[in-house]
Amino acid sequence: MKKTIFFTVLFSIINIHSNSQECIIPDATVVNLKSAGYTYTPGGATKYLRVFIHFVQKDDGTGNFNEVDDGLSPANAYNGYEFADYIINYANSLLAGNQAMRLQPFGNVPVYDPGYRYKLSGVFFWKNSSLYNYYYALSALMNNYGQCTNSVINIFMTSEQGLTGGYVRHIGDNAIILFKAYKNYIESVNNNNNWYNSGTAKLINHEAGHCLNLYHTMLTNSGKCSNSHDDFCDDTPTIQQMLDLSEPDPCCWNDTYCSNNLMDYNADQSSITPDQLNIIHDELDNDKINFLECNYENSNIDICDFGTESEAYIAESITVLNSCSSQSSVILNGQTIYLTANEVIFNPGFEVQTGGKLNVLINPVCN
Numbered sequence: 001m002k003k004t005i006f007f008t009v010l011f012s013i014i015n016i017h018s019n020s021q022e023c024i025i026p027d028a029t030v031v032n033l034k035s036a037g038y039t040y041t042p043g044g045a046t047k048y049l050r051v052f053i054h055f056v057q058k059d060d061g062t063g064n065f066n067e068v069d070d071g072l073s074p075a076n077a078y079n080g081y082e083f084a085d086y087i088i089n090y091a092n093s094l095l096a097g098n099q100a101m102r103l104q105p106f107g108n109v110p111v112y113d114p115g116y117r118y119k120l121s122g123v124f125f126w127k128n129s130s131l132y133n134y135y136y137a138l139s140a141l142m143n144n145y146g147q148c149t150n151s152v153i154n155i156f157m158t159s160e161q162g163l164t165g166g167y168v169r170h171i172g173d174n175a176i177i178l179f180k181a182y183k184n185y186i187e188s189v190n191n192n193n194n195w196y197n198s199g200t201a202k203l204i205n206h207e208a209g210h211c212l213n214l215y216h217t218m219l220t221n222s223g224k225c226s227n228s229h230d231d232f233c234d235d236t237p238t239i240q241q242m243l244d245l246s247e248p249d250p251c252c253w254n255d256t257y258c259s260n261n262l263m264d265y266n267a268d269q270s271s272i273t274p275d276q277l278n279i280i281h282d283e284l285d286n287d288k289i290n291f292l293e294c295n296y297e298n299s300n301i302d303i304c305d306f307g308t309e310s311e312a313y314i315a316e317s318i319t320v321l322n323s324c325s326s327q328s329s330v331i332l333n334g335q336t337i338y339l340t341a342n343e344v345i346f347n348p349g350f351e352v353q354t355g356g357k358l359n360v361l362i363n364p365v366c367n
């Protein structure tokens with residue numbers, strides 16, 4: 001059985017300004033081009049970074065999206081699968097609409113298509129009141145529910161905890177926790193306005209930026225404005241560099257002089273610079289190369305038992321029940337299995353019970 005999954009490639013064509021800078025006299029005390037200019041080369045094949053969305057509910061299944069509806073009362077027939085699809089598409093469309101940097105004190109900063117998008121590769125639902133209500137839950141969530149952790153960014157949507165919208169545990173992480181996604185969705189329903197979800201889409205892009213080795217451009221890791229904070233990019237000025245030019249402090253939320261960079265805290269969070277793209281693509285080409293669609297950590301997996309929990313498997317080739325001691329395996333009621341591969345071979349003996357879900361994700365582009 002081979003199932004073909006189609007997907008929409010979002011892309012945009014952005015004019016790249018060739019800017020002459022003959023009149024600018026480099027001032028070595030201000031301009032410190034650590035990377036000696038913009039070395040990111042746009043125009044390569046778009047890279048698709050696999051992501052899973054996990055909805056963490058309370059023990060009784062409330063407090064979040066579920067598999068059939070949005071969990072509100074009265075509930076809307078808009079379930080977690082649909083929201084996961086919607087919010088990842090939203091984040092992708094923001095990437096496609098990469099904005100020009102508002103702060104360009106050293107000359108024109110080119111605007112490139114970021115060259116990467118997310119590939120939603122699985123949606124999961126878990127019941128756990130204590131982790132639902134815990135700010136520092138991310139490591140425990142990964143231990144309990146993380147899937148394919150060398151191949152996918154696992155995104156957990158829990159409840160509203162703390163002041164931040166979410167976090168990663170460290171630069172280069174493979175996991176994200178989001179706190180306000182469900183609250184933002186409720187606001188969108190109550191106000192009949194999808195704009196309330198934009199914060200969630202921006203936050204996914206921001207936290208994924210950390211997963212792809214980006215630092216805040218003007219904030220410490222704990223989120224405090226810091227005049228001389230170094231993000232290892234030359235096209236994202238520090239606060240002090242702006243102050244030295246007699247400009248207002250750009251570490252602010254929403255004004256014409258505030259940063260609009262993805263990696264600051266601001267209302268836009270929609271600009272990624274060439275130097276930032278250098279860092280992102282270096283990570284995608286190396287440590288996270290197996291997180292990209294069509295790339296695999298494992299060449300072959302032979303599944304002998306689907307167990308009892310929802311789970312994902314990713315390999316270039318997946319064989320179900322090939323050389324297993326017991327030639328039977330059952331996907332139970334309430335259990336969801338995702339298989340992502342270039343080919344999947346099913347041998348006799350497996351069964352999907354009523355209420356069980358088997359998703360086979362094969363992208364023909366990879367073959």
Ligand SMILES: [Zn+2]
Pocket residue numbers: 206207210216
């Ligand atoms: Zn951050």
